[in-house]
Amino acid sequence: xxxxxxxxxxxxxxxxxxxxxxxxxxxEIIEGAAGYWExxxxxxxxxxxxxxxxxxxxxxxxxxxxSDDLELIPDPEGG
Amino acid sequence: MEAVIGSRCLVIGAGALGNEVVKNLVLSGAxxxxxxxxxxxxxxxxxxxxxxxxxxxxxxxxxxxxxxHRAKELNEVAKLEATIGRIQDLPSKRFxxxxxxxxxxxxxxxxxxxxxxxxxxxxxYIDGATMGTSGKVQVVIPPSTPCLQCAMNRTHYKxxxxxxxxxxxxxxxxxxxxxxxxxxxSVIAAVQVxxxxxxxxxxxxxxxxxxxxxxGLANRSDVLEVDLDPECAVHTx
Numbered sequence: 515x516x517x518x519x520x521x522x523x524x525x526x527x528x529x530x531x532x533x534x535x536x537x538x539x540x541x542e543i544i545e546g547a548a549g550y551w552e553x554x555x556x557x558x559x560x561x562x563x564x565x566x567x568x569x570x571x572x573x574x575x576x577x578x579x580x581s582d583d584l585e586l587i588p589d590p591e592g593g
Numbered sequence: 594m595e596a597v598i599g600s601r602c603l604v605i606g607a608g609a610l611g612n613e614v615v616k617n618l619v620l621s622g623a624x625x626x627x628x629x630x631x632x633x634x635x636x637x638x639x640x641x642x643x644x645x646x647x648x649x650x651x652x653x654x655x656x657x658x659x660x661x662h663r664a665k666e667l668n669e670v671a672k673l674e675a676t677i678g679r680i681q682d683l684p685s686k687r688f689x690x691x692x693x694x695x696x697x698x699x700x701x702x703x704x705x706x707x708x709x710x711x712x713x714x715x716x717x718y719i720d721g722a723t724m725g726t727s728g729k730v731q732v733v734i735p736p737s738t739p740c741l742q743c744a745m746n747r748t749h750y751k752x753x754x755x756x757x758x759x760x761x762x763x764x765x766x767x768x769x770x771x772x773x774x775x776x777x778x779s780v781i782a783a784v785q786v787x788x789x790x791x792x793x794x795x796x797x798x799x800x801x802x803x804x805x806x807x808x809g810l811a812n813r814s815d816v817l818e819v820d821l822d823p824e825c826a827v828h829t830x
Contacts, residue, residue, distance in 0.1 A: 541746050545747070545748070556748065561817055564815070564817060566744060566803075568819070568820060569748075570746075570824065588724060588727070589748075590724035590727055591699070591700070591724065591752060592722060593606045593611070593696075593773075
């Protein structure tokens with residue numbers, strides 16, 4: 515079963531709707547959204563509310579459901 | 594305070610975060626600090642590094658040695674030791690010799706190394722990271738909390754061995770990332786040391802249990818929950 519979610523770009527505020535299958539991974543959502551916005555090479559994470567989702571989790575495993583709002587955040591790596 | 598004075602701290606990375614973390618540690622009373630870094634001071638470091646001077650860059654002085662030397666001016670009885678080199682080249686026992694490890698690094702590979710070796714030796718690891726006007730702090734207290742690796746994904750691994758300078762210049766690998774601003778660095782380093790002082794004074798229970806994200810433009814900070822990854826190699830016996 516597929517679910518439709520909205521991913522928000524934390525840097526610009528823009529959003530994109532994504533159609534996902536239960537077996538899609540968080541990593542694939544990150545790469546799909548980063549590719550859509552043509553993000554620079556860099557580390558990114560996805561949050562759902564107060565939860566940071568692990569890359570290997572599937573849509574089902576991460577309890578992502580229809581109409582969820584996700585946010586793509588650049589992960590700082592500088593020092 | 595006595596616990597802080599008698600503690601041993603390892604600061605990995607002597608860039609902008611390393612400068613601020615050492616300054617905060619010395620002013621908080623820490624007297625035994627080891628600083629590890631492989632780089633020399635560059636002109637482009639000067640606008641965000643409290644201990645660096647123009648003559649250090651001109652003379653090509655080691656970042657770790659300059660911090661160790663100048664931080665002593667804040668407390669002349671403090672013992673500051675500089676180690677020049679990559680953290681990956683140091684014996685693992687160097688982690689075990691410390692009560693807390695501060696990660697002030699600029700690349701994923703060194704972060705993962707520091708994370709796993711601290712975890713192996715059961716030494717709390719406090720990682721700071723910055724980018725432009727945002728940053729984050731993660732506190733890893735073995736064996737009760739998730740570690741850095743638990744929160745990483747494929748985008749992090751693609752960055753392995755690439756180095757993001759705190760200044761964006763004078764490095765071998767330059768990526769078009771926004772340089773960290775000193776205000777961001779100050780905030781992140783302050784939280785790192787605050788968390789370190791909790792660890793040293795026996796208040797680990799009050800430390801950040803997840804990841805603290807800071808957004809200086811939006812005047813916002815959030816603690817995001819991260820789960821321990823059951824497949825994370827760091828936790829697997």
